[in-house]
Amino acid sequence: xxxxxxxxxxxxxxxxxxxxxxxxxxxxxxxxxxxxxxxxxxxxxxxxxxxxxxxxxxxxxxxxxxxxxxxxxxxxxxxxxxxxxxxxxxxxxxxxxxxxxxxxxxxxxxxxxxxxxxxxxxxxxxxxxxxxxxxxxxxxxxxxxxxxxxxxxxxxxxxxxxxxxxxxxxxxxxxxxxxxxxxxxxxxxxxxxxxxxxxxxxxxxxxxxxxxxxxxxxxxxxxxxxxxxxxxxxxxxxxxxxxxxxxxxxxxxxxxxxxxxxxxxxxxxxxxxxxxxxxxxxxxxxxxxxxxxxxxxxxxxxxxxxxxxxxxxxxxxxxxxxxxxxxxxxxxxxxxxxxxxxxxxxxxxxxxxxxxxxxxxxxxxxxxxxxxxxx
Numbered sequence: 451x452x453x454x455x456x457x458x459x460x461x462x463x464x465x466x467x468x469x470x471x472x473x474x475x476x477x478x479x480x481x482x483x484x485x486x487x488x489x490x491x492x493x494x495x496x497x498x499x500x501x502x503x504x505x506x507x508x509x510x511x512x513x514x515x516x517x518x519x520x521x522x523x524x525x526x527x528x529x530x531x532x533x534x535x536x537x538x539x540x541x542x543x544x545x546x547x548x549x550x551x552x553x554x555x556x557x558x559x560x561x562x563x564x565x566x567x568x569x570x571x572x573x574x575x576x577x578x579x580x581x582x583x584x585x586x587x588x589x590x591x592x593x594x595x596x597x598x599x600x601x602x603x604x605x606x607x608x609x610x611x612x613x614x615x616x617x618x619x620x621x622x623x624x625x626x627x628x629x630x631x632x633x634x635x636x637x638x639x640x641x642x643x644x645x646x647x648x649x650x651x652x653x654x655x656x657x658x659x660x661x662x663x664x665x666x667x668x669x670x671x672x673x674x675x676x677x678x679x680x681x682x683x684x685x686x687x688x689x690x691x692x693x694x695x696x697x698x699x700x701x702x703x704x705x706x707x708x709x710x711x712x713x714x715x716x717x718x719x720x721x722x723x724x725x726x727x728x729x730x731x732x733x734x735x736x737x738x739x740x741x742x743x744x745x746x747x748x749x750x751x752x753x754x755x756x757x758x759x760x761x762x763x764x765x766x767x768x769x770x771x772x773x774x775x776x777x778x779x780x781x782x783x784x785x786x787x788x789x790x791x792x793x794x795x796x797x798x799x800x801x802x803x804x805x806x807x808x809x810x811x812x813x814x815x816x817x818x819x820x821x822x823x824x825x
Contacts, residue, residue: 451508451571455582458503461485468513472565477709477728477735478554479518479562486701487555492694498523499555500548504583506575515566515575517583520555521548521591530558530619530790531810532597535802544798545594550587553599556693558621558773559735560600560788584793594796595803606789615792615803622783624758624769632759647755647782654751659715659722661751663760666707674699676721677712680740699726699738713756715748723748727757732767734760754782 458464466481473479484501486492493499499520506515524533524547539545552563566575587596598609610616629635636644655661664673678696685692703710711734714724723741727734736757741748757769771783779785794800 451514451574453506453508453514453575453578456505456507457586458505459501460488461501461503462488464503464505464516465513469516469565472513472516472567474562474565474568475730476561477706477730478557478559479565480706480709482705483554483702484518486698486705490695490698490701492698493520493555498548501555502550502586504579504586506579506582514571515564515579517552517564517579518554519550519552519583519586522551522555523547529599531617531806532790532792532803535799535806538802538806539594539796539799542798542802544796544802548591548593549595549597550583550591550593551597551599552583553597557737558600558619558788559737559770560602560621563598563601563605587793588795594794594799596793596795598791601789601791603787603789606791609791615794615800615807617790617792617803617807618787619773619790620785621773621788622771622778623786624754624761624771624783626761626765626767629762632762635758635762643782650750651755654715654747657717657747659717659748661748661756662714662716663756664712664714666703666710666712669703669707669710669712671700673712673721674703677714677724677726677738677740680721680724680742681726681738682740684739684741694738711760713752713760715746715752722746723752725752725757729764729766734764734766734769736769736771750780754778754780758782 461469461481461484464481469481473481477483488501493501499522502519502521504517504519505513508514524536529536536545536549540547564576564579566572566579584596587593606616627638629638636647639647675696678699682692709728709730711727711729712724713727715722723746725736726738726740727736729735734757736753739753753771761769769783771778792803794803
């Protein structure tokens with residue numbers, strides 16, 4: 451197959467249907483998702499993100515592969531342990547911003563990164579796309595390192611075998627063990643855990659709150675604005691500003707409502723607390739939390755129990771609850787690693803990475819002598 455590579459600085463220049471044919475159903479790599487990030491003003495140089503969509507086209511001029519890349523200036527949320535050696539590298543003169551990476555801006559959700567048309571050429575297209583990305587990192591963007599961010603274990607292990615440096619951080623998941631319904635799930639829990647869960651659900655309802663699971667099509671602009679205000683309140687409580695602009699959620703609801711769920715608690719007609727989540731046929735992604743009170747009675751219900759109950763009812767494989775937290779583990783989630791793959795063009799920066807990973811007791815690359823990006 452004869453291929454040509456093109457790089458675009460906005461998803462608007464790419465045909466949505468062709469991109470989504472490569473992306474599949476994962477909501478965080480769909481055309482509409484990146485479009486919402488861009489149109490809302492989330493992805494701008496001032497916010498540290500300059501998108502670069504790297505694509506491959508066949509001899510007929512059809513899009514056959516794409517990768518959501520970016521030039522990125524520091525954001526600890528996305529980097530996991532890498533931020534430690536980037537700071538040291540900057541201080542020692544072997545790293546400078548921006549860096550070139552493959553991933554989803556602002557989100558720590560694992561998923562596909564090398565997006566290709568399904569079929570017999572999929573593996574070859576992924577290899578070709580990876581090679582183009584590495585060439586861009588080294589020669590056009592002159593980055594000391596090229597990263598693939600937030601990978602599943604199988605993806606990371608395949609790259610580790612080729613000499614990539616692999617780092618990891620912890621997220622929280624709930625995996626569906628094939629429970630027929632909520633009652634079956636309750637029956638699988640130890641007595642003490644089951645009693646705790648039932649008591650917490652009863653306490654939440656005793657406050658007179660009304661709980662609903664709303665689909666994207668049911669979310670009005672007024673309700674989205676109400677949730678965003680609650681989300682901002684939580685950010686301020688933790689000493690931060692909101693890391694997404696208000697128009698982003700409005701854009702998502704307008705352009706990909708089928709992938710949006712709001713787990714909400716209402717006090718009368720007022721939104722007391724809610725979780726803004728994404729869904730596909732396999733997974734529920736619990737992402738944004740908003741609440742009017744610092745200690746909401748609805749916390750465990752909305753962040754843990756209602757998503758698990760929904761996942762069982764819908765036959766979903768798992769609930770991805772994002773970065774780890776003690777309250778999530780208490781609510782039935784378990785810690786699970788998510789991985790990052792790093793290919794270094796500067797040996798000094800690579801040495802710093804090894805030092806930091808050793809200090810964190812994370813594994814070094816299996817074959818550090820490799821010099822070929824594709825193994």
